[in-house]
Amino acid sequence: MTYLDYAATTPVDARVLEAMLPYFSTHFGNANSLYAAGRDAYHALEAARETIATAIGAAHPAEIIFTSGGTEADNAAFISVLRRIAPDGGHLVTSAYEHPAVLELVKWLGKQGYDITLVQPRADGRIHPEDLAKTLREDTKIVSIMHSNNEIGTINDLKQLAECVHSCGALFHTDAVQSLGKVAFDVQDLGVDLASFSAHKIYGPKGIGALYLRRGIGFDALIKGGGQESKRRSGTQNVAAAVGFAEAVQLSLAERDSEALRLADLRDHLIARVTSSLENTQATVSEGARIPGIAPLLIKGVEGESMLLQLDNQGFAVSTGSACSSGSLAASHVLLSIGVPQEIAHGSLRVSLGRQTTAADVDAFADALVPIVEKLRAMSPVYERYFGRASAQHAPKNTGGQKDAGV
Ligand SMILES: *Cc1c(COP(=O)(O)O)cnc(C)c1O
Numbered sequence: 001m002t003y004l005d006y007a008a009t010t011p012v013d014a015r016v017l018e019a020m021l022p023y024f025s026t027h028f029g030n031a032n033s034l035y036a037a038g039r040d041a042y043h044a045l046e047a048a049r050e051t052i053a054t055a056i057g058a059a060h061p062a063e064i065i066f067t068s069g070g071t072e073a074d075n076a077a078f079i080s081v082l083r084r085i086a087p088d089g090g091h092l093v094t095s096a097y098e099h100p101a102v103l104e105l106v107k108w109l110g111k112q113g114y115d116i117t118l119v120q121p122r123a124d125g126r127i128h129p130e131d132l133a134k135t136l137r138e139d140t141k142i143v144s145i146m147h148s149n150n151e152i153g154t155i156n157d158l159k160q161l162a163e164c165v166h167s168c169g170a171l172f173h174t175d176a177v178q179s180l181g182k183v184a185f186d187v188q189d190l191g192v193d194l195a196s197f198s199a200h201k202i203y204g205p206k207g208i209g210a211l212y213l214r215r216g217i218g219f220d221a222l223i224k225g226g227g228q229e230s231k232r233r234s235g236t237q238n239v240a241a242a243v244g245f246a247e248a249v250q251l252s253l254a255e256r257d258s259e260a261l262r263l264a265d266l267r268d269h270l271i272a273r274v275t276s277s278l279e280n281t282q283a284t285v286s287e288g289a290r291i292p293g294i295a296p297l298l299i300k301g302v303e304g305e306s307m308l309l310q311l312d313n314q315g316f317a318v319s320t321g322s323a324c325s326s327g328s329l330a331a332s333h334v335l336l337s338i339g340v341p342q343e344i345a346h347g348s349l350r351v352s353l354g355r356q357t358t359a360a361d362v363d364a365f366a367d368a369l370v371p372i373v374e375k376l377r378a379m380s381p382v383y384e385r386y387f388g389r390a391s392a393q394h395a396p397k398n399t400g401g402q403k404d405a406g407v
Pocket of ligand 1 (some may be wrong): 175
């Protein structure tokens with residue numbers, strides 16, 4: 001298999017696994033027990049917390065709450081904070097292209113009586129401060145704008161957005177799951193009050209993440225019980241996973257800059273190969289700050305699902321959009337939100353590259369994709385009519401799928 005879906009999840013790095021293993025057996029103690037084995041686990045847990053706090057520029061390790069992942073961190077950021085600062089309702093703002101962990105949550109909060117405003121990204125794939133400013137009100141309690149988008153890879157200028165949010169007195173949360181370890185992210189520099197992270201997007205284990213909660217913000221735990229995580233997330237801590245998360249963060253940071261350059265090169269090479277070999281094909285966004293490993297493609301006149309299944313037959317794992325929206329035939333809410341027309345949005349592929357991806361993988365992928373698309377287009381009764389000759393005049397030269405076209 002050639003795995004090209006690193007934005008959905010990543011394999012656990014061998015070095016991460018090695019760091020975790022002792023905490024399943026040798027150091028299996030409960031971090032809350034007072035004897036030596038408990039203390040060992042406690043120290044490992046707190047060291048992991050400190051590593052993550054330092055990595056994101058938090059002022060204090062106690063600002064890190066371990067959660068079961070990015071989804072729980074997003075839920076806690078809204079629900080636990082709202083119970084303290086606005087239990088009876090108020091106004092919440094988020095963007096129309098968030099991960100479902102935020103979008104479905106605010107939809108539910110809307111049913112609980114909160115007023116919800118969705119700010120639209122522009123065609124460049126970003127939230128603009130002047131658009132956000134227009135949504136803010138006196139009773140706005142929390143604004144949540146993701147740092148980088150998991151489908152199209154665009155990065156938002158959070159510093160500007162946070163200033164705008166704080167001027168109206170609201171709290172600013174960001175889903176930074178796709179940014180951690182890939183691009184610069186510092187909570188104090190950006191001025192965010194709350195931020196969500198997940199380990200399995202950066203070669204750590206699934207089932208652990210973290211919420212950054214700036215000191216002084218009221219918080220009523222989602223999960224109550226033994227009072228772990230300073231009463232903010234009860235349940236015996238998963239020390240092995242926390243150790244793995246911290247190791248994954250450290251490795252990602254140590255390799256971040258060189259890996260970012262390598263992945264951006266591979267991404268640009270992939271996009272160039274595909275767009276030069278196939279007419280009516282483009283990168284969904286191609287300008288400005290982006291996380292390096294995501295190649296979002298629009299391939300007109302073909303269903304993303306059809307390409308995905310045929311690529312799967314040939315051993316390539318890619319996505320049509322966010323993992324949660326595939327499996328349904330609805331076009332990606334992310335692409336629609338940036339103004340991609342419905343019929344074109346159906347032809348989306350998200351190819352995401354990572355630590356194990358090589359130039360040979362990218363070439364093999366392009367070699368496989370080109371004939372698949374040509375065949376699907378040839379079979380399509382509407383392709384020629386809607387996307388054929390007339391629009392091809394404005395498209396890149398069709399080089400007929402030759403293997404080294406456009407390199
Ligand atoms: C993967 C992802 C999540 C969910 O994280 P889990 O740890 O899988 O719950 C949330 N937000 C974004 C942007 C993601 O990519």
